[in-house]
Amino acid sequence: MSSQSPPAPRRLAARALETTPENPWPVRLLSSKITEYVSRMSPLWVEGQVVQLNRRPGASLAFITLRDPAADMSLPVAVDARVVGALPAPLEEGSHVVVHARPTFWPKRGTLQLQADDIRPVGVGELLARIEQLKRVLAAEGLFDAGRKRPLPFLPGRVGLVCGRESKAEHDVVVNAHARWPALRFEIREVAVQGARAVTEVCAALAELDADPAVEVIVLARGGGSVEDLLPFSNEALVRAVAACRTPVVSAIGHETDTPLVDLVADHRASTPTDAAKRIVPDVAEQRRGVLQSRQRIRAAVAGRVAAEQRGLDAVRSRPVLAEPTTLVTRRAEEVARLTAGARRAFTWRTERAGAELDALHGRLVALSPAATLARGYAVLRTPERVVRSADEVAVGDRLEALLAGGRLDVDVVGSHPGGPAGTRGGPSSG
Structure with missing residues (x-):
């Protein structure tokens, strides 16, 4: 038998x-x-919030889950138990810490974790200083300006409520709002309002309610708490989520000593959840009293106006002109008769006087008339061009016309004697 050589090993790719x-x-x-x-990565400082702590008695290592306070991301951390025990204050879930660690990869499990050698809790003073710095940045962007805050509707049909699970804040808002306006409806989102998941869950609830067109107001409620408990409500991601809402937001964190940044960016700030309930809906009993008072004022105003008009009408009716309506006509008729009589007298007197003046003028005119002179036997001699006034104006042989009181004569000039009567001869004219 011939022996077969083993297959040559497969050559793997050099790069991925x-x-x-x-x-x-x-x-x-x-x-x-x-x-x-991963082993080539340098050790680094990383900040986060402790959401899980596993420390077994007698174990040399303690295991921590470190979560980002603004995002749903976390990493496992392994730390020497002596480091945890040397902390000035016990490490608890929810603590805000800074960890110095090196990333390590475990090939057998295919997991990445941080190997920590130092843990430092972040103090409240440092957190507040960071919040103040963030407050200045957001104020410079105009997120706290009064001009961008929107008014609340007078009577919303549906209110969105973001609160803790089975919290007293939810009870205060719902019960007090229904006591003021029983028909009000709520869309409630129960989420974590403190701890590592608070920012993520509150932001998701806000986005969901803001996308609902039936929700007209959103109330973000929490019943107070310590400074550490309220840190999520000063988180930049949550503050910007509130600022981005198109629906008016009422902040009811319920903390008078410190003001979370959410209170500054919200459209309205309520001191407590109960105060928020008073702000979002009117009091039905108060509104009814207001309507009743308004109706009483309207009724009194109408009655007063009617009474005033009645008094004015009575005053007008009591005047003599309305008591005896014919008085005005009678007075005017008497005045018209008096004026008519005066006009007749004036016209008669003027006519008579004008007639007398006319007779006088007529007499003077008759006395001065040439016809009267002719009637006394005089005659007027004239040429075709003019009246003859002097003998020098005619010559022998001229033919003249003599106007008499009883007709005309054609005469011929037979002689002329200046300074004396002229001799004429004539006969009756056909005219």
């Missing part, structure tokens, strides 16, 4: 991008590559 379905990397090679890459 050179792998193919026919020539893939085995899991061990990929794990070793990841381990090699």
